[in-house]
Amino acid sequence: MRFLVLIVCIVIFVAIFSTQNSHPVTFSFLIWTYQASLAIVVFLSVVLGVVAGILVSFLLRLSRKKKTPGEKGPQAAPGITGKAEIRQ
Numbered sequence: 582m583r584f585l586v587l588i589v590c591i592v593i594f595v596a597i598f599s600t601q602n603s604h605p606v607t608f609s610f611l612i613w614t615y616q617a618s619l620a621i622v623v624f625l626s627v628v629l630g631v632v633a634g635i636l637v638s639f640l641l642r643l644s645r646k647k648k649t650p651g652e653k654g655p656q657a658a659p660g661i662t663g664k665a666e667i668r669q
Contacts, residue, residue, distance in 0.1 A: 595624065 599620040607616045 598623070 602619040606619045
């Protein structure tokens with residue numbers, strides 16, 4: 582239920598932002614120059630940032646899973662129990 586409330590709040594915020602910032606802006610990227618609504622530019626920037634964050638998170642999680650199953654930690658040499666032996 583909290584997730585649904587969060588989504589509704591974000592949608593309302595985006596709708597208000599879009600109506601207040603609908604004037605066109607010009608932006609350049611490398612050799613291209615575009616003119617678009619400020620709301621669209623900001624929205625696409627946020628979407629690209631979220632996608633990049635999810636992709637990096639997925640790749641980090643994938644690399645951790647590859648390392649974890651093979652690693653069992655330091656192994657003791659045969660015959661060593663880790664307990665002090667008493668000699669008489």
